[in-house]
Amino acid sequence: MFDDNKVIAAIATAQAAGGVGMIRVSGDDAMEICDKVFTAASGNKLVSSKGYRAHFGRVHDPDGDIDDCVALVFKAPHSYTGENVVELSCHGGLYVLKRALRAVLSAGASPARAGEFTERAFLNGKMDLTQAEAVMDLIGAQGKQAADAALTALDGTLSRKIDENTQKLVNICAHLSAWVDYPDEEIEELETDEMLSTIDEVENALEKLISTYDSGKVLTQGVKTAIVGRPNVGKSTLMNMLVGSQRSIVTSYAGTTRDVVEDTVTLGGISLHLSDTAGIRKSEDPIEAIGVDIAKDRLRKSEFVIAVFDGSEELAKEDMEVLEFCKDKLCLGVINKTDLDTKNIKDVISEYIETLVEISAEKLDGKDELEKAVEKLLETDRIDTSAAMLTGERQYLSTVEALNCVKEAKNALEYGLTLDAVNVSLDCAIEKLLELTGKKASEAVVNEIFSQFCVGK
Numbered sequence: 255m256f257d258d259n260k261v262i263a264a265i266a267t268a269q270a271a272g273g274v275g276m277i278r279v280s281g282d283d284a285m286e287i288c289d290k291v292f293t294a295a296s297g298n299k300l301v302s303s304k305g306y307r308a309h310f311g312r313v314h315d316p317d318g319d320i321d322d323c324v325a326l327v328f329k330a331p332h333s334y335t336g337e338n339v340v341e342l343s344c345h346g347g348l349y350v351l352k353r354a355l356r357a358v359l360s361a362g363a364s365p366a367r368a369g370e371f372t373e374r375a376f377l378n379g380k381m382d383l384t385q386a387e388a389v390m391d392l393i394g395a396q397g398k399q400a401a402d403a404a405l406t407a408l409d410g411t412l413s414r415k416i417d418e419n420t421q422k423l424v425n426i427c428a429h430l431s432a433w434v435d436y437p438d439e440e441i442e443e444l445e446t447d448e449m450l451s452t453i454d455e456v457e458n459a460l461e462k463l464i465s466t467y468d469s470g471k472v473l474t475q476g477v478k479t480a481i482v483g484r485p486n487v488g489k490s491t492l493m494n495m496l497v498g499s500q501r502s503i504v505t506s507y508a509g510t511t512r513d514v515v516e517d518t519v520t521l522g523g524i525s526l527h528l529s530d531t532a533g534i535r536k537s538e539d540p541i542e543a544i545g546v547d548i549a550k551d552r553l554r555k556s557e558f559v560i561a562v563f564d565g566s567e568e569l570a571k572e573d574m575e576v577l578e579f580c581k582d583k584l585c586l587g588v589i590n591k592t593d594l595d596t597k598n599i600k601d602v603i604s605e606y607i608e609t610l611v612e613i614s615a616e617k618l619d620g621k622d623e624l625e626k627a628v629e630k631l632l633e634t635d636r637i638d639t640s641a642a643m644l645t646g647e648r649q650y651l652s653t654v655e656a657l658n659c660v661k662e663a664k665n666a667l668e669y670g671l672t673l674d675a676v677n678v679s680l681d682c683a684i685e686k687l688l689e690l691t692g693k694k695a696s697e698a699v700v701n702e703i704f705s706q707f708c709v710g711k
Protein backbone atom coordinates (compact mmCIF):
# COMPACT_ATOMS: atom_id res chain seq x y z
CA MET A 255 0.00 0.00 0.00
CA PHE A 256 2.83 2.42 0.87
CA ASP A 257 5.73 2.05 -1.55
CA ASP A 258 5.09 -1.71 -1.56
CA ASN A 259 4.62 -1.41 2.19
CA LYS A 260 8.26 -0.76 2.87
CA VAL A 261 9.27 -1.09 6.48
CA ILE A 262 10.04 2.24 8.13
CA ALA A 263 12.09 2.89 11.24
CA ALA A 264 13.03 5.85 13.43
CA ILE A 265 14.08 6.74 16.94
CA ALA A 266 10.73 7.49 18.60
CA THR A 267 12.02 8.92 21.86
CA ALA A 268 13.57 12.37 22.35
CA GLN A 269 16.95 13.00 20.72
CA ALA A 270 18.74 13.36 24.02
CA ALA A 271 20.37 11.09 26.56
CA GLY A 272 17.76 9.37 28.71
CA GLY A 273 17.17 6.25 30.77
CA VAL A 274 15.49 4.41 27.92
CA GLY A 275 15.33 5.09 24.20
CA MET A 276 13.09 3.41 21.66
CA ILE A 277 13.31 2.64 17.96
CA ARG A 278 9.97 2.04 16.27
CA VAL A 279 9.84 -0.23 13.24
CA SER A 280 6.63 -0.62 11.19
CA GLY A 281 5.61 -2.55 8.08
CA ASP A 282 4.86 -6.08 6.88
CA ASP A 283 8.40 -7.37 7.39
CA ALA A 284 9.12 -5.52 10.65
CA MET A 285 9.72 -8.77 12.57
CA GLU A 286 11.92 -10.31 9.83
CA ILE A 287 14.07 -7.17 9.68
CA CYS A 288 14.39 -6.90 13.46
CA ASP A 289 15.36 -10.59 13.67
CA LYS A 290 18.50 -9.65 11.70
CA VAL A 291 19.64 -7.20 14.39
CA PHE A 292 18.08 -8.63 17.55
CA THR A 293 18.80 -11.92 19.27
CA ALA A 294 16.46 -12.91 22.08
CA ALA A 295 17.99 -14.49 25.17
CA SER A 296 15.43 -17.28 24.76
CA GLY A 297 16.70 -17.94 21.24
CA ASN A 298 13.19 -17.44 19.84
CA LYS A 299 12.68 -15.43 16.69
CA LEU A 300 10.43 -12.34 16.67
CA VAL A 301 8.65 -13.69 13.57
CA SER A 302 7.36 -16.57 15.67
CA SER A 303 6.24 -14.28 18.53
CA LYS A 304 2.53 -14.37 19.29
CA GLY A 305 2.75 -10.61 19.69
CA TYR A 306 2.02 -8.26 22.61
CA ARG A 307 4.99 -9.71 24.44
CA ALA A 308 8.30 -8.27 25.54
CA HIS A 309 11.37 -10.23 24.39
CA PHE A 310 14.64 -9.55 26.19
CA GLY A 311 17.90 -9.87 24.29
CA ARG A 312 20.68 -8.02 22.52
CA VAL A 313 20.71 -5.70 19.55
CA HIS A 314 23.79 -5.98 17.35
CA ASP A 315 25.41 -5.03 14.07
CA PRO A 316 28.28 -6.65 12.13
CA ASP A 317 30.77 -4.99 14.55
CA GLY A 318 29.25 -6.74 17.55
CA ASP A 319 26.69 -6.26 20.31
CA ILE A 320 25.32 -2.73 20.69
CA ASP A 321 23.20 -2.91 23.82
CA ASP A 322 20.71 -4.90 25.88
CA CYS A 323 17.30 -4.55 24.34
CA VAL A 324 13.64 -5.30 24.95
CA ALA A 325 11.68 -5.95 21.75
CA LEU A 326 7.93 -5.45 21.88
CA VAL A 327 5.96 -7.08 19.08
CA PHE A 328 2.57 -5.82 17.85
CA LYS A 329 0.77 -7.56 15.03
CA ALA A 330 -1.30 -5.95 12.26
CA PRO A 331 -3.91 -4.61 12.53
CA HIS A 332 -3.72 -4.20 16.32
CA SER A 333 -0.87 -1.74 16.52
CA TYR A 334 -0.42 2.04 16.45
CA THR A 335 0.06 2.10 12.68
CA GLY A 336 -2.24 -0.83 11.95
CA GLU A 337 0.80 -2.71 10.57
CA ASN A 338 3.26 -5.14 12.11
CA VAL A 339 5.28 -3.10 14.58
CA VAL A 340 8.39 -3.85 16.63
CA GLU A 341 9.55 -1.42 19.28
CA LEU A 342 13.19 -1.89 20.26
CA SER A 343 13.93 -0.31 23.64
CA CYS A 344 17.58 0.15 24.56
CA HIS A 345 19.42 2.35 27.02
CA GLY A 346 18.74 5.94 26.02
CA GLY A 347 22.21 6.99 24.91
CA LEU A 348 22.24 8.80 21.59
CA TYR A 349 25.24 6.84 20.25
CA VAL A 350 23.60 3.54 21.14
CA LEU A 351 20.27 4.48 19.59
CA LYS A 352 21.77 5.89 16.41
CA ARG A 353 23.94 2.81 15.94
CA ALA A 354 20.98 0.50 16.59
CA LEU A 355 18.88 2.49 14.10
CA ARG A 356 21.66 2.23 11.49
CA ALA A 357 21.66 -1.53 12.03
CA VAL A 358 17.88 -1.69 11.47
CA LEU A 359 18.20 0.44 8.31
CA SER A 360 21.04 -1.73 7.00
CA ALA A 361 18.85 -4.76 7.61
CA GLY A 362 16.32 -3.39 5.11
CA ALA A 363 14.18 -0.70 6.74
CA SER A 364 13.88 2.86 5.37
CA PRO A 365 14.12 5.96 7.56
CA ALA A 366 10.64 7.20 8.53
CA ARG A 367 9.64 10.70 7.48
CA ALA A 368 8.28 13.13 10.09
CA GLY A 369 4.85 11.89 11.15
CA GLU A 370 4.98 8.82 8.92
CA PHE A 371 3.92 6.38 11.65
CA THR A 372 0.83 8.45 12.45
CA GLU A 373 0.21 9.00 8.73
CA ARG A 374 0.13 5.23 8.28
CA ALA A 375 -2.23 4.96 11.26
CA PHE A 376 -4.49 7.47 9.50
CA LEU A 377 -4.26 5.78 6.09
CA ASN A 378 -4.98 2.41 7.73
CA GLY A 379 -8.12 3.82 9.35
CA LYS A 380 -6.80 3.66 12.92
CA MET A 381 -7.63 7.32 13.43
CA ASP A 382 -9.00 10.25 11.48
CA LEU A 383 -7.27 13.57 10.80
CA THR A 384 -8.61 15.35 13.88
CA GLN A 385 -7.30 12.50 16.03
CA ALA A 386 -3.92 12.65 14.30
CA GLU A 387 -3.83 16.37 15.06
CA ALA A 388 -4.74 15.51 18.66
CA VAL A 389 -1.61 13.32 18.85
CA MET A 390 0.42 16.39 17.94
CA ASP A 391 -1.49 18.53 20.46
CA LEU A 392 -0.89 15.96 23.18
CA ILE A 393 2.85 15.87 22.48
CA GLY A 394 2.98 19.68 22.58
CA ALA A 395 0.71 20.11 25.62
CA GLN A 396 2.18 22.43 28.26
CA GLY A 397 -0.40 21.90 30.97
CA LYS A 398 -3.19 19.71 32.30
CA GLN A 399 -6.01 21.39 30.40
CA ALA A 400 -4.21 21.26 27.06
CA ALA A 401 -3.39 17.58 27.64
CA ASP A 402 -6.96 16.77 28.75
CA ALA A 403 -8.41 18.49 25.70
CA ALA A 404 -6.01 16.66 23.36
CA LEU A 405 -6.89 13.33 24.96
CA THR A 406 -10.60 14.07 24.50
CA ALA A 407 -9.96 14.69 20.80
CA LEU A 408 -7.77 11.59 20.56
CA ASP A 409 -10.69 9.57 21.95
CA GLY A 410 -12.65 10.72 18.90
CA THR A 411 -15.04 13.18 20.58
CA LEU A 412 -14.57 15.81 17.87
CA SER A 413 -14.68 13.19 15.10
CA ARG A 414 -17.97 11.80 16.40
CA LYS A 415 -19.51 15.25 16.61
CA ILE A 416 -18.50 15.98 13.00
CA ASP A 417 -19.61 12.54 11.76
CA GLU A 418 -22.97 12.85 13.47
CA ASN A 419 -23.69 16.16 11.76
CA THR A 420 -22.30 15.03 8.41
CA GLN A 421 -24.65 12.06 8.55
CA LYS A 422 -27.66 14.30 9.13
CA LEU A 423 -26.80 16.27 5.99
CA VAL A 424 -26.06 13.11 4.00
CA ASN A 425 -29.52 11.76 4.90
CA ILE A 426 -31.23 14.87 3.54
CA CYS A 427 -29.04 14.88 0.42
CA ALA A 428 -29.66 11.21 -0.29
CA HIS A 429 -33.37 11.71 -0.01
CA LEU A 430 -33.37 14.85 -2.14
CA SER A 431 -31.23 13.25 -4.83
CA ALA A 432 -33.46 10.20 -4.99
CA TRP A 433 -36.51 12.41 -5.20
CA VAL A 434 -35.08 14.70 -7.89
CA ASP A 435 -33.38 11.97 -9.95
CA TYR A 436 -36.18 9.40 -9.87
CA PRO A 437 -39.38 11.39 -10.27
CA ASP A 438 -41.24 8.27 -11.41
CA GLU A 439 -40.53 6.33 -8.23
CA GLU A 440 -42.93 6.98 -5.43
CA ILE A 441 -40.41 8.56 -3.10
CA GLU A 442 -42.01 10.55 -0.36
CA GLU A 443 -41.16 14.26 -0.60
CA LEU A 444 -39.31 15.61 2.41
CA GLU A 445 -41.28 18.33 4.18
CA THR A 446 -39.50 21.67 4.07
CA ASP A 447 -40.06 22.11 7.81
CA GLU A 448 -38.47 18.78 8.55
CA MET A 449 -35.43 19.63 6.43
CA LEU A 450 -35.17 23.08 7.98
CA SER A 451 -35.26 21.68 11.46
CA THR A 452 -32.40 19.24 10.72
CA ILE A 453 -30.40 21.95 8.98
CA ASP A 454 -30.97 24.19 12.02
CA GLU A 455 -29.63 21.48 14.31
CA VAL A 456 -26.48 21.16 12.20
CA GLU A 457 -26.09 24.94 12.01
CA ASN A 458 -26.30 25.23 15.80
CA ALA A 459 -23.86 22.37 16.33
CA LEU A 460 -21.31 23.92 13.95
CA GLU A 461 -21.71 27.37 15.51
CA LYS A 462 -21.13 25.86 18.93
CA LEU A 463 -18.01 24.10 17.67
CA ILE A 464 -16.68 27.30 16.12
CA SER A 465 -17.18 29.09 19.44
CA THR A 466 -14.77 26.60 21.07
CA TYR A 467 -11.89 27.66 18.82
CA ASP A 468 -10.80 30.61 20.97
CA SER A 469 -10.30 28.31 23.95
CA GLY A 470 -8.78 25.57 21.80
CA LYS A 471 -6.31 28.02 20.32
CA VAL A 472 -5.31 29.32 23.74
CA LEU A 473 -4.72 25.76 24.96
CA THR A 474 -2.74 24.52 21.99
CA GLN A 475 -1.03 27.59 20.63
CA GLY A 476 -0.70 29.80 23.70
CA VAL A 477 -1.25 33.53 23.89
CA LYS A 478 0.85 36.35 22.44
CA THR A 479 1.53 38.48 25.50
CA ALA A 480 3.20 41.88 25.71
CA ILE A 481 4.69 43.15 28.95
CA VAL A 482 4.42 46.94 28.80
CA GLY A 483 5.15 49.82 31.12
CA ARG A 484 7.31 52.90 31.30
CA PRO A 485 11.05 52.35 31.76
CA ASN A 486 12.24 51.13 35.13
CA VAL A 487 8.92 49.86 36.51
CA GLY A 488 10.33 46.31 36.56
CA LYS A 489 9.26 44.69 33.28
CA SER A 490 12.52 42.81 32.80
CA THR A 491 12.54 41.76 36.44
CA LEU A 492 8.99 40.46 36.07
CA MET A 493 9.94 38.60 32.91
CA ASN A 494 12.88 37.06 34.74
CA MET A 495 10.62 36.06 37.60
CA LEU A 496 8.27 34.33 35.16
CA VAL A 497 10.96 32.72 33.05
CA GLY A 498 12.95 31.76 36.11
CA SER A 499 16.31 32.80 34.71
CA GLN A 500 18.19 35.98 34.01
CA ARG A 501 17.12 36.46 30.40
CA SER A 502 16.65 40.23 30.31
CA ILE A 503 19.44 42.53 31.48
CA VAL A 504 18.26 44.35 34.58
CA THR A 505 19.77 47.71 35.53
CA SER A 506 18.42 50.73 37.38
CA TYR A 507 18.86 52.98 34.33
CA ALA A 508 15.76 53.78 32.34
CA GLY A 509 15.69 52.26 28.86
CA THR A 510 18.00 49.29 29.38
CA THR A 511 15.76 46.87 27.54
CA ARG A 512 16.71 48.13 24.12
CA ASP A 513 15.37 45.31 22.09
CA VAL A 514 12.33 43.17 22.55
CA VAL A 515 13.15 40.17 24.71
CA GLU A 516 10.96 37.17 23.99
CA ASP A 517 10.33 33.96 25.83
CA THR A 518 7.60 31.45 26.45
CA VAL A 519 6.45 30.61 29.94
CA THR A 520 3.73 28.30 31.17
CA LEU A 521 1.39 30.00 33.58
CA GLY A 522 -1.75 28.27 34.78
CA GLY A 523 -1.13 25.54 32.18
CA ILE A 524 -1.16 28.07 29.35
CA SER A 525 1.81 29.09 27.25
CA LEU A 526 2.32 32.81 27.28
CA HIS A 527 4.59 33.99 24.47
CA LEU A 528 6.03 36.98 26.27
CA SER A 529 7.65 40.04 24.78
CA ASP A 530 9.31 42.35 27.26
CA THR A 531 9.27 45.60 25.34
CA ALA A 532 11.38 48.73 25.43
CA GLY A 533 8.40 50.75 26.59
CA ILE A 534 6.33 53.02 24.49
CA ARG A 535 7.94 56.36 25.15
CA LYS A 536 9.53 58.55 22.50
CA SER A 537 13.29 58.17 22.31
CA GLU A 538 16.02 60.39 20.87
CA ASP A 539 18.44 57.46 20.87
CA PRO A 540 18.09 55.92 17.38
CA ILE A 541 18.83 52.38 18.58
CA GLU A 542 16.35 52.65 21.37
CA ALA A 543 13.84 54.22 18.96
CA ILE A 544 13.97 51.01 16.90
CA GLY A 545 13.27 49.07 20.06
CA VAL A 546 10.32 51.35 20.76
CA ASP A 547 8.94 50.74 17.24
CA ILE A 548 9.27 46.97 17.64
CA ALA A 549 7.60 47.28 21.03
CA LYS A 550 4.65 49.10 19.50
CA ASP A 551 4.35 46.43 16.83
CA ARG A 552 4.40 43.68 19.47
CA LEU A 553 1.78 45.53 21.43
CA ARG A 554 -0.46 45.79 18.37
CA LYS A 555 -0.13 42.06 17.64
CA SER A 556 -0.50 40.92 21.22
CA GLU A 557 -3.63 39.14 22.37
CA PHE A 558 -2.97 39.81 26.02
CA VAL A 559 -1.17 42.65 27.76
CA ILE A 560 0.53 42.70 31.14
CA ALA A 561 0.87 46.39 32.09
CA VAL A 562 3.42 47.03 34.82
CA PHE A 563 3.45 50.04 37.17
CA ASP A 564 5.89 51.08 39.86
CA GLY A 565 3.94 51.00 43.13
CA SER A 566 6.62 53.04 44.90
CA GLU A 567 6.07 56.09 42.70
CA GLU A 568 3.17 58.31 41.74
CA LEU A 569 1.75 57.67 38.27
CA ALA A 570 3.68 59.55 35.60
CA LYS A 571 2.45 60.87 32.25
CA GLU A 572 3.90 57.80 30.55
CA ASP A 573 1.93 55.54 32.90
CA MET A 574 -1.24 57.30 31.77
CA GLU A 575 -0.26 56.59 28.14
CA VAL A 576 0.15 52.93 29.04
CA LEU A 577 -3.30 52.97 30.65
CA GLU A 578 -4.80 54.52 27.51
CA PHE A 579 -3.10 51.79 25.43
CA CYS A 580 -4.66 49.13 27.61
CA LYS A 581 -8.19 50.42 27.45
CA ASP A 582 -9.45 48.17 24.64
CA LYS A 583 -7.09 45.30 25.31
CA LEU A 584 -7.41 42.16 27.37
CA CYS A 585 -5.15 43.46 30.07
CA LEU A 586 -3.78 42.53 33.46
CA GLY A 587 -2.45 45.36 35.61
CA VAL A 588 0.58 44.63 37.74
CA ILE A 589 1.62 46.99 40.54
CA ASN A 590 5.24 46.15 41.21
CA LYS A 591 7.73 46.89 44.00
CA THR A 592 5.34 46.24 46.89
CA ASP A 593 8.42 45.61 49.04
CA LEU A 594 9.03 49.38 49.02
CA ASP A 595 6.88 52.16 50.49
CA THR A 596 3.91 52.26 48.18
CA LYS A 597 1.86 55.15 46.85
CA ASN A 598 -1.86 54.92 46.26
CA ILE A 599 -1.99 54.46 42.49
CA LYS A 600 -4.46 51.59 42.56
CA ASP A 601 -7.65 53.63 42.31
CA VAL A 602 -6.63 55.44 39.13
CA ILE A 603 -5.36 52.23 37.48
CA SER A 604 -8.62 50.45 38.36
CA GLU A 605 -10.51 53.00 36.30
CA TYR A 606 -8.75 51.63 33.22
CA ILE A 607 -7.90 48.04 34.07
CA GLU A 608 -10.29 45.70 35.82
CA THR A 609 -7.92 43.01 37.07
CA LEU A 610 -4.97 44.10 39.17
CA VAL A 611 -2.34 42.21 41.14
CA GLU A 612 0.32 43.54 43.46
CA ILE A 613 3.73 41.91 43.36
CA SER A 614 7.37 42.33 44.09
CA ALA A 615 9.14 40.94 41.05
CA GLU A 616 12.52 41.35 42.69
CA LYS A 617 11.51 39.45 45.81
CA LEU A 618 9.70 36.84 43.66
CA ASP A 619 6.54 37.63 45.58
CA GLY A 620 3.06 37.34 44.04
CA LYS A 621 3.59 34.76 41.29
CA ASP A 622 0.61 32.65 42.45
CA GLU A 623 -1.75 35.64 42.42
CA LEU A 624 -0.47 36.55 38.99
CA GLU A 625 -1.08 33.01 37.75
CA LYS A 626 -4.63 32.98 39.10
CA ALA A 627 -5.37 36.37 37.55
CA VAL A 628 -4.07 35.16 34.16
CA GLU A 629 -6.25 32.04 34.36
CA LYS A 630 -9.27 34.15 35.23
CA LEU A 631 -8.70 36.70 32.49
CA LEU A 632 -8.04 34.11 29.79
CA GLU A 633 -10.95 32.10 31.21
CA THR A 634 -8.89 28.95 31.03
CA ASP A 635 -10.29 27.83 34.36
CA ARG A 636 -13.68 27.51 32.68
CA ILE A 637 -12.77 25.55 29.56
CA ASP A 638 -14.66 22.27 29.27
CA THR A 639 -11.88 19.94 28.15
CA SER A 640 -14.23 16.95 27.94
CA ALA A 641 -16.27 18.49 25.09
CA ALA A 642 -15.53 18.54 21.37
CA MET A 643 -13.23 21.47 20.64
CA LEU A 644 -11.54 22.91 17.56
CA THR A 645 -7.86 23.42 18.22
CA GLY A 646 -6.19 24.17 14.89
CA GLU A 647 -6.73 26.73 12.17
CA ARG A 648 -7.37 24.01 9.58
CA GLN A 649 -10.19 22.60 11.69
CA TYR A 650 -11.57 26.07 12.28
CA LEU A 651 -11.55 27.10 8.60
CA SER A 652 -13.18 23.85 7.40
CA THR A 653 -15.92 24.21 10.01
CA VAL A 654 -16.56 27.85 9.08
CA GLU A 655 -16.77 26.89 5.38
CA ALA A 656 -19.14 24.03 6.20
CA LEU A 657 -21.30 26.38 8.24
CA ASN A 658 -21.47 28.90 5.36
CA CYS A 659 -22.67 26.15 3.03
CA VAL A 660 -25.27 25.05 5.59
CA LYS A 661 -26.51 28.64 5.84
CA GLU A 662 -26.73 28.82 2.03
CA ALA A 663 -28.81 25.64 1.99
CA LYS A 664 -31.08 27.08 4.64
CA ASN A 665 -31.54 30.32 2.69
CA ALA A 666 -32.25 28.37 -0.50
CA LEU A 667 -34.97 26.44 1.32
CA GLU A 668 -36.47 29.48 2.97
CA TYR A 669 -36.55 31.48 -0.28
CA GLY A 670 -38.14 28.55 -2.07
CA LEU A 671 -35.26 27.93 -4.51
CA THR A 672 -35.12 24.60 -6.33
CA LEU A 673 -34.22 21.52 -4.35
CA ASP A 674 -31.24 21.18 -6.66
CA ALA A 675 -29.83 24.41 -5.25
CA VAL A 676 -30.37 23.15 -1.71
CA ASN A 677 -28.65 19.92 -2.63
CA VAL A 678 -25.60 21.70 -4.06
CA SER A 679 -25.09 23.70 -0.85
CA LEU A 680 -25.56 20.65 1.35
CA ASP A 681 -23.08 18.74 -0.79
CA CYS A 682 -20.56 21.52 -0.26
CA ALA A 683 -21.10 21.38 3.53
CA ILE A 684 -20.65 17.59 3.53
CA GLU A 685 -17.46 17.95 1.48
CA LYS A 686 -15.97 20.41 3.99
CA LEU A 687 -16.85 18.19 6.94
CA LEU A 688 -15.34 15.13 5.23
CA GLU A 689 -12.19 17.19 4.60
CA LEU A 690 -12.11 18.04 8.28
CA THR A 691 -12.06 14.43 9.43
CA GLY A 692 -9.84 13.47 6.51
CA LYS A 693 -12.31 11.08 4.93
CA LYS A 694 -12.01 13.15 1.77
CA ALA A 695 -8.90 15.23 2.33
CA SER A 696 -6.55 15.90 -0.56
CA GLU A 697 -3.07 14.40 -0.53
CA ALA A 698 -1.62 17.91 -0.19
CA VAL A 699 -3.60 18.56 2.99
CA VAL A 700 -2.64 15.20 4.47
CA ASN A 701 1.04 15.77 3.63
CA GLU A 702 0.94 19.24 5.15
CA ILE A 703 -0.52 17.95 8.41
CA PHE A 704 1.91 15.10 8.88
CA SER A 705 4.93 17.16 7.89
CA GLN A 706 4.37 19.14 11.10
CA PHE A 707 4.98 16.03 13.19
CA CYS A 708 8.27 14.99 14.66
CA VAL A 709 10.22 12.04 13.28
CA GLY A 710 9.36 8.84 15.11
CA LYS A 711 5.71 9.74 15.69
Ligand code: GDP
Nearest residue numbers: 485486487488489490491505506591614615616
Ligand atom coordinates in the same frame (compact mmCIF):
# COMPACT_ATOMS: atom_id res chain seq x y z
P1 GDP B 1 12.21 47.81 33.18
O1 GDP B 1 12.92 48.99 32.62
O2 GDP B 1 10.75 48.10 33.31
O3 GDP B 1 12.47 46.53 32.45
O4 GDP B 1 12.74 47.66 34.69
P2 GDP B 1 13.80 46.63 35.28
O5 GDP B 1 13.23 45.27 35.41
O6 GDP B 1 15.08 46.79 34.53
O7 GDP B 1 13.94 47.19 36.75
C1 GDP B 1 14.35 48.51 37.02
C2 GDP B 1 14.88 48.60 38.44
O8 GDP B 1 13.86 48.30 39.37
C3 GDP B 1 16.00 47.61 38.73
O9 GDP B 1 16.96 48.23 39.54
C4 GDP B 1 15.32 46.51 39.48
O10 GDP B 1 16.19 45.83 40.36
C5 GDP B 1 14.27 47.29 40.25
N1 GDP B 1 13.11 46.46 40.58
C6 GDP B 1 12.39 45.68 39.77
N2 GDP B 1 11.41 45.06 40.45
C7 GDP B 1 11.53 45.44 41.74
C8 GDP B 1 10.81 45.12 42.94
O11 GDP B 1 9.88 44.33 42.97
N3 GDP B 1 11.23 45.75 44.08
C9 GDP B 1 12.28 46.61 44.09
N4 GDP B 1 12.60 47.15 45.25
N5 GDP B 1 12.98 46.91 42.99
C10 GDP B 1 12.62 46.34 41.83
